[in-house]
Amino acid sequence: MVSFSSTKLLLVICVMVISAFSVAIGGKFNEEFDITWGDGRAKILNNGDLLTLSLDKISGSGFQSKNEYLFGKIDMQLKLVPGNSAGTVTAYYLSSQGPKHDEIDFEFLGNLSGDPYTLHTNVFSQGKGDREQQFHLWFDPTADFHTYSILWNPQRIIFYVDGTPIREYKNLESIGVSYPKKQPMRIYSSLWNADDWATRGGLVKTDWSQAPFSASYRNFNANACIPNSPSSSCSSNSATSTSSSWLNEELDNTSQERFKWVQKNYMIYNYCTDSKSWRLWVKSEVQDGHFLYKLLLILRYCGGGVSPEMEPPKKLTPPSLLKESECDQKSEEGWEVVTV
Numbered sequence: 001m002v003s004f005s006s007t008k009l010l011l012v013i014c015v016m017v018i019s020a021f022s023v024a025i026g027g028k029f030n031e032e033f034d035i036t037w038g039d040g041r042a043k044i045l046n047n048g049d050l051l052t053l054s055l056d057k058i059s060g061s062g063f064q065s066k067n068e069y070l071f072g073k074i075d076m077q078l079k080l081v082p083g084n085s086a087g088t089v090t091a092y093y094l095s096s097q098g099p100k101h102d103e104i105d106f107e108f109l110g111n112l113s114g115d116p117y118t119l120h121t122n123v124f125s126q127g128k129g130d131r132e133q134q135f136h137l138w139f140d141p142t143a144d145f146h147t148y149s150i151l152w153n154p155q156r157i158i159f160y161v162d163g164t165p166i167r168e169y170k171n172l173e174s175i176g177v178s179y180p181k182k183q184p185m186r187i188y189s190s191l192w193n194a195d196d197w198a199t200r201g202g203l204v205k206t207d208w209s210q211a212p213f214s215a216s217y218r219n220f221n222a223n224a225c226i227p228n229s230p231s232s233s234c235s236s237n238s239a240t241s242t243s244s245s246w247l248n249e250e251l252d253n254t255s256q257e258r259f260k261w262v263q264k265n266y267m268i269y270n271y272c273t274d275s276k277s278w279r280l281w282v283k284s285e286v287q288d289g290h291f292l293y294k295l296l297l298i299l300r301y302c303g304g305g306v307s308p309e310m311e312p313p314k315k316l317t318p319p320s321l322l323k324e325s326e327c328d329q330k331s332e333e334g335w336e337v338v339t340v
């Protein structure tokens with residue numbers, strides 16, 4: 001076990017190393033991205049300033065970043081499929097490779113004309129996701145471009161929409177929740193047909209008479225670290241204190257207020273409060289009293305990092321506290337531990 005203070009020291013060292021290699025990248029799509037599929041349906045236009053994806057009955061399309069990033073603040077402006085976009089999904093996310101991959105997701109689920117898009121978010125760490133939160137937006141995302149940002153630093157992941165934080169996922173490794181911090185990730189985006197589940201759970205199908213569907217991207221901007229790159233590309237633009245402030249970025253009071261406003265008024269699904277697993281847990285605990293076993297299952301469901309193969313810890317954090325902490329930004333102070 002590493003003590004808290006040495007973990008902290010390690011973090012400080014990491015941060016120092018990272019800031020030395022942080023780069024600011026401004027966005028020509030032809031320089032920063034590769035079109036990966038879609039057979040001509042994805043296009044880079046206006047001298048690299050604009051990228052469009054399209055979807056028809058035969059295929060969708062997609063692109064990915066040339067670089068991999070390990071921590072960063074990444075902004076992209078998107079204008080989503082207008083009109084009847086039911087059944088379509090525009091995904092914009094960071095992901096590493098392999099079965100134990102990490103991933104930070106924005107997914108935009110289309111809807112019938114006049115009905116709201118759903119913005120679906122998720123965080124995978126070590127191959128484990130199931131951390132969905134969904135939102136409606138306070139504007140029409142098809143009428144104009146809006147900025148969707150991912151802040152990813154060693155302490156937290158924050159999802160922003162036009163600078164308003166909508167979700168925060170904290171590093172809670174100290175209580176056994178795994179956190180993406182070792183695997184570099186690429187940016188990916190795609191537009192595809194998901195009418196088997198996307199709109200009202202698959203009830204509303206894609207209306208192909210509206211095809212081709214199209215989404216647009218512009219103003220890509222990243223302050224990020226690019227690991228394993230020749231020092232020239234990493235240190236040529238070595239970080240000044242302002243360009244690396246994202247490394248310590250957290251929600252200030254004003255952002256906290258905005259954040260609460262979104263969570264209160266626009267969040268439509270939160271895995272943390274999904275009652276299915278909780279009802280199951282309470283019921284079975286009451287019925288047969290297999291407390292430890294049930295607790296492990298719940299920890300596994302809501303926290304990651306704890307699996308049944310692990311030796312049962314002697315002391316456990318109550319699942320309600322763990323959930324609140326992972327989900328509602330409870331402070332780490334004042335943790336209670338129970339002896340089982």
Ligand SMILES: *[C@@H]1O[C@H](CO)[C@@H](O)[C@H](O)[C@H]1NC(C)=O
Pocket residue numbers: 109110111112115116117118198199200201
């Ligand atoms: C579509 O619109 C309906 C009705 O307003 C809403 O309940 C739903 O969340 C919207 N989004 C999706 C993806 O179904």
Ligand SMILES: *[C@@H]1O[C@H](CO)[C@@H](O)[C@H](O)[C@H]1NC(C)=O
Pocket residue numbers: 253
């Ligand atoms: C933020 O809020 C806390 C407590 O609510 C307060 O102590 C602190 O002074 C505030 N900071 C700013 C910059 O307003």
